[in-house]
Amino acid sequence: MSRPRRILIVEDNRAIARDLELRLARLGYAIAGATAYAEDAIELAAGADLVLMDIRLAGEMDGIAAAAQIRARHAMPVVFLTAFADDATLRAAEITEPFGYVIKPAEDRELRVVIEMALYKDAAERERRRLAHQVRRAEQLDAIGLIAGGIAHDFNNVLTAILSNSRALADELGGHPRVAAITMAAERAARLTRQLLAFGHDDPEQPVALDLAAHVDRTLAILAPVLGDGLTIERAIAPDLRAVLARSAELEQLVMNLVLNARDAMPGGGTIAIAARDEGDDVVLTVRDTGHGMDAATRAHIFEPFFTTKPVGTGLGLATVSAVVERSGGRIDVTSALGAGTTFTIWLPATAAIPVEAAPPADEAIQLAGTLVVVEDDAQVRAVIREILEQAGLRVIEATDGLDALRVCRAHPGEIDLVLSDLVMPRLGGADLARSLAADAPTTKVVYMSGYPGRSPAARDAGPILHKPFTPGELLAWVRDALESRAA
Ligand SMILES: Nc1ncnc2c1ncn2[C@@H]1O[C@H](COP(=O)(O)OP(=O)(O)OP(=O)(O)O)[C@@H](O)[C@H]1O
Ligand SMILES: [Mg+2]
Numbered sequence: 001m002s003r004p005r006r007i008l009i010v011e012d013n014r015a016i017a018r019d020l021e022l023r024l025a026r027l028g029y030a031i032a033g034a035t036a037y038a039e040d041a042i043e044l045a046a047g048a049d050l051v052l053m054d055i056r057l058a059g060e061m062d063g064i065a066a067a068a069q070i071r072a073r074h075a076m077p078v079v080f081l082t083a084f085a086d087d088a089t090l091r092a093a094e095i096t097e098p099f100g101y102v103i104k105p106a107e108d109r110e111l112r113v114v115i116e117m118a119l120y121k122d123a124a125e126r127e128r129r130r131l132a133h134q135v136r137r138a139e140q141l142d143a144i145g146l147i148a149g150g151i152a153h154d155f156n157n158v159l160t161a162i163l164s165n166s167r168a169l170a171d172e173l174g175g176h177p178r179v180a181a182i183t184m185a186a187e188r189a190a191r192l193t194r195q196l197l198a199f200g201h202d203d204p205e206q207p208v209a210l211d212l213a214a215h216v217d218r219t220l221a222i223l224a225p226v227l228g229d230g231l232t233i234e235r236a237i238a239p240d241l242r243a244v245l246a247r248s249a250e251l252e253q254l255v256m257n258l259v260l261n262a263r264d265a266m267p268g269g270g271t272i273a274i275a276a277r278d279e280g281d282d283v284v285l286t287v288r289d290t291g292h293g294m295d296a297a298t299r300a301h302i303f304e305p306f307f308t309t310k311p312v313g314t315g316l317g318l319a320t321v322s323a324v325v326e327r328s329g330g331r332i333d334v335t336s337a338l339g340a341g342t343t344f345t346i347w348l349p350a351t352a353a354i355p356v357e358a359a360p361p362a363d364e365a366i367q368l369a370g371t372l373v374v375v376e377d378d379a380q381v382r383a384v385i386r387e388i389l390e391q392a393g394l395r396v397i398e399a400t401d402g403l404d405a406l407r408v409c410r411a412h413p414g415e416i417d418l419v420l421s422d423l424v425m426p427r428l429g430g431a432d433l434a435r436s437l438a439a440d441a442p443t444t445k446v447v448y449m450s451g452y453p454g455r456s457p458a459a460r461d462a463g464p465i466l467h468k469p470f471t472p473g474e475l476l477a478w479v480r481d482a483l484e485s486r487a488a
Helices: 014-026 038-047 063-074 087-094 108-173 177-200 212-227 248-264 317-327 379-391 402-411 430-440 472-487
Strands: 006-010 030-035 050-054 078-082 100-103 208-210 231-237 243-246 270-279 282-289 331-336 342-351 371-375 395-399 418-422 445-450 465-467
Touching: 006 014, 006 038, 014 030, 014 050, 014 108, 030 038, 038 050, 038 063, 050 063, 050 108, 063 078, 063 087, 078 108, 100 108, 108 177, 108 379, 108 472, 208 212, 208 248, 212 231, 212 248, 212 270, 212 282, 243 248, 243 342, 248 270, 248 282, 248 317, 248 342, 317 331, 317 342, 371 379, 371 402, 379 395, 379 472, 395 402, 402 418, 402 430, 418 430, 418 472, 430 445, 445 472, 465 472
Parallel strands: 006 030, 006 050, 050 078, 078 100, 231 270, 371 395, 371 418, 418 445, 445 465
Antiparallel strands: 208 243, 270 282, 282 342, 331 342
């Protein structure tokens, strides 16, 4: 049963006030207080669910003015008590958006109906405000997604150039600390973009086999600067863990959100234990902390979007985690108690496939043979790609867009093994280029790279896409796989 509603009585006729108190108590309401003064009423209203207000008070401030203040300050429903149901009074009271009128003297039944209607209207209004607030936040997020999507293409090109150059420089200089700092910062920027993009866009990319341990390690490395000194990280990941079927950026975000929540729960320091092992058809990931934990009431809501207990939280962390788990066909569980820490357990479907990032040993030199056309409108990115591919032993011909690529391919005397093309380009786009080439040179395979998250309509039949920014290792593995699949 719910607790009785608390009613504040504001009435300067003591006999009427006393009578109301008795009757309201008899009707099952609690009395939050009774006063004859508007000023007191404004203070006392904080502890009530509803205010019964004499429309004419004897003091300086009349009931209508007091009601206006109570509405403004406490957003509290006010029901007017009046002996005068005349038009002028009612019109004056209208500005306070009253929740009802009780005409004195009133019967119990009438009193009760007016109060219940007012409470109902108040609850409905609160719910409407809450929903409006949620809708506004969702719209803001949508807008962020749109803006981010708009700049992503160019931004990823810039990052690809920075990352590739700084990695190349690191090789040349044999690991200079300042170059390493540049690389780390650029990697962080790349991840932030991806995280931002993951919001606004429903990424239709298919899940692939991923190495969970590598994702955990990478995420911990990214988070290291924000984890603070008082935290101990315990890592217990089974060495021969199977790969999981998921999307890389999502998996990283999942780990990131869980670790950040664990950190937030331990302002005075503690331990974050991350473990992973095979179990049946799944890989089980647990993230445990020794933080302040949650009571049952909080635990019941944590996966809801916008639910947060933090002053500056978005309440999207765990909503994102559960969406990622759901999209991957897994499930999530949480155990927690106040003062006893929290453990999140996540089951992700395992796969026998070799994880994609295990394929390119990033630092080991990959050697390839063949002739490639690189179609990319950004000169910086084109130059970087060319350098990486040439170092791996490939012959590279550059083209600036689809039309240029067609011209280059037709002019080239020998066979072209692969066309690595940007998907979205000014003149002829990647997909149109592939169609035109298919007629000329059926043995030439076209693969795509893209700075756009997810899949643009142009890429519907394009097969897997290499997403920018990519590392040299990822690019080489990609090209190697494309060359092999062509041979097969
Ligand atoms: N490890 C944890 N220990 C205790 N409470 C937690 C833990 N993880 C989540 N919670 C509770 O769940 C709520 C929702 O978490 P969620 O990650 O969705 O949002 P948030 O952390 O509040 O905001 P943001 O993720 O934007 O920082 C938190 O506000 C907190 O009350
Ligand atoms: Mg969070």
